Amino acid sequence: MKKKIVYATDFSRPSLAAFSAALSAARREGADLVVLHVLPPPVGPDAMSYVPERMYEEMKAAVVRQARRKLAALVRRAEKGRVRARAELVEGIPHEEIPKSARKHRASLVVVGTHGRTGLARLLMGSVAARVIGTCPCPVMTIRGKRR
Numbered sequence: 001m002k003k004k005i006v007y008a009t010d011f012s013r014p015s016l017a018a019f020s021a022a023l024s025a026a027r028r029e030g031a032d033l034v035v036l037h038v039l040p041p042p043v044g045p046d047a048m049s050y051v052p053e054r055m056y057e058e059m060k061a062a063v064v065r066q067a068r069r070k071l072a073a074l075v076r077r078a079e080k081g082r083v084r085a086r087a088e089l090v091e092g093i094p095h096e097e098i099p100k101s102a103r104k105h106r107a108s109l110v111v112v113g114t115h116g117r118t119g120l121a122r123l124l125m126g127s128v129a130a131r132v133i134g135t136c137p138c139p140v141m142t143i144r145g146k147r148r
Contacts, residue, residue, distance in 0.1 A: 003031035006107045008098045008132070010037065011070050014145025018113035019074065021143045025109055026083045033085040035074045036101050037067050038094040064089070095131035103137050110140045 007022035009015040026033040042060070051059075071087035078085035090097050102110050114129040133140045 001106070003029050003108045004034055004105045005029065005031045005109045005111060006034045006036055006098070006102050006105060007111045008036045008038070008094070008101075009074065009113070010094070011067075012113065012115070012145070014115050014143070015113035017145045018111050018141075018143035019077070021141060022111035023078055023081050023083050025111060025141065026078070026085075027081070029108065031108065033078050033083050034088050034101065034105050034107070035071055035078065035085055036088045036090070036098065037071055038097040039063065039067060039089065039091045041091065041093065095128045095135070098128075098132045099136045107138050109138055110136050112140065112142055114142045114144050 005022060005026045007019065009019070022033060025031070042056070067089055068087070071089060075085045075087050088101060090101065092100075098110060098112065101107070110132065112129050112132055114127070129140070129142045133142070
């Protein structure tokens with residue numbers, strides 16, 4: 001069975017900085033690349049009572065279209081770099097869905113970008129990367145995004 005590497009992206013600057021590392025790893029290992037984006041869950045039910053259902057569905061459809069376009073662009077970049085890739089779009093909580101995708105694909109590696117938050121910012125905002133590291137069934141490569 002061919003090796004697979006899961007590259008998880010939220011399309012942020014730190015996340016996209018990890019893309020080249022994911023490509024390099026896939027090339028080096030002769031692995032296929034799964035380009036994963038996790039759509040976060042919708043806002044809570046209290047907030048939804050203020051948004052008509054049709055408007056919510058239209059907003060969600062627009063977000064899904066935009067995510068698919070961005071995923072397709074990353075897949076094209078991977079293929080230009082001679083790496084076989086496929087896009088995967090799932091809904092859920094990122095730190096739960098990324099390890100789930102790694103298990104599903106029997107990934108040999110997961111690559112994620114990190115914002116590099118520390119102290120109070122990390123405490124308040126959490127760290128998807130840290131949670132993924134703690135629950136992933138395979139090694140996780142974290143790439144810290146460049147600071148401005």
